[in-house]
Amino acid sequence: MAEERTVPVPSSWMTLSGRSGRAVARACDIGVALVVLVAAEHYGGDYDLLLGGLMAVSLLARRRFPATVMAVVLALGVVQFALYDLPDLPLASAPASYDVAVLFAMMSVVHHSRTTWMPYLAGAVVLLATAAGTVGVPALGIEPFADLESLPIFWGLTLTVWLTAFALHTRRLYAESQAARARHVEREQEQRVRLAAARERTEIARELHDVVAHSLAVMILQADGAGSVLRKSPDMAESALRTIAATGRDAIDDMHRIVRVLREGNPDSADGGPPRRLVTLDEIQVVAERARAAGLTVDVSVEVGEGRLSPAEEMTAFRIVQECLTNVLRHAGAGAGVDIRLEEERGTLLIDVVDDGAGALAGRGAAGRSGGNGLVGMRERVELAGGTFEAGPRLGSGWHVRASIPTRTKR
DSSP: OOOOOOOOOOOGGGSSHEEEEEEEEHHHHHHHHHHHHHHHOOOOOHHHHHHHHHHHHTTTTTTTHHHHHHHHHHHHHHHHHHHHOOOOOOOSSOOGGGGHHHHHHHHHHHHHHHHHHHHHHHHHHHHHHHHHHHBBBBBTTOOSSTTHHHHHHHHHHHHHHHHHHHHHHHHHHHHHHHHHHHHHHHHHHHHHHHHHHHHHHHHHHHHHHHHHHHHHHHHHHHHHHHHTTTTHHHHHHHHHHHHHHHHHHHHHHHHHHHHHHHHHOTSSSSSSSSSOOOTHHHHHHHHHHHHHTTEEEEEEEEEOOOOOOOOHHHHHHHHHHHHHHHHHHTTOTTOOOEEEEEEEEEEEEEEEEOOOOGOBBBBBBGGGGGHHHHHHHHHHHHHHOOOEEEEEEOOOOOOEEEEEEEEEOOO
């Protein structure tokens, strides 16, 4: 079993979502806006409160439109400094504490930006604006609004805010990537569970088909034969009934095992119940004998050394032969001849099953109308074992099945 991967889950405060996350975000936005608005009230300029109020209102949209909000706040700052620079009477204060809105806007751009270059651009714009306001730009007629000694303080504050926002930005991206990875791993685990369940259902379906189809085919033919000779030959009828009883008991044992798998899991495990009945190549003689009792002429040749096949390979070979006999019983009926050959050479198990179709033209009758579940099951078994499978009508009458399975030869 593959080792399960554990993905660290981000802290709950970093992954607020839904109604609670939106409520917390909205409360933070309102708090930031109130800070800017309250700061603007302490100044006596005619437009300080208006400018601060507009900056505060703009910050309410900083999460959805961070770049636009920063542009609006910077534009209001330019208006603020232009009003302060009027020659007669300053209509606004500069610099003012409500200019902290510029830092909040920059922080929003850095934290919420989805592009790699936007955080750096926002920081550079604020640093240049701070330098222009502190030092002045004589070529543009911009006079300095503060002492040159204040520039390191403003830049230090700007860089501190930028670094804090960038750290939060990095943390947010990390949290989102971890959450996405956790969802991806969860989907992978669900997919593995579905695939495992599908494989188990397919295996159980094959087992059910092999057990039920073969057992019922033998029991029906035996019951028909017993009914036809019941009065004429009681001994033959009694033998047929014994075959029916033995076949039914084996089928019930296999059905109990399959039901136990459905209820409790794999019965081969240490704590999953009694071990499953191992099927070996010797069982081929048993099903061949029952087929003979049902009216088939069966010739079996097994040229495989003892211990040369693994239990899984022996199970696959047995189920293929069993299904072939079932198909002959169903579609050719009593009187058909079957030739079964198994041999192991050069690390490959070769299985050949040929029947004469009781003389009926191949592809006619019930065989042509078969649903094909038996052939599908045999092909799946062989392909799971890494082998090749061929099946088709013979020239004239009958059917030919050939399988080649690589073996893990035991020494």
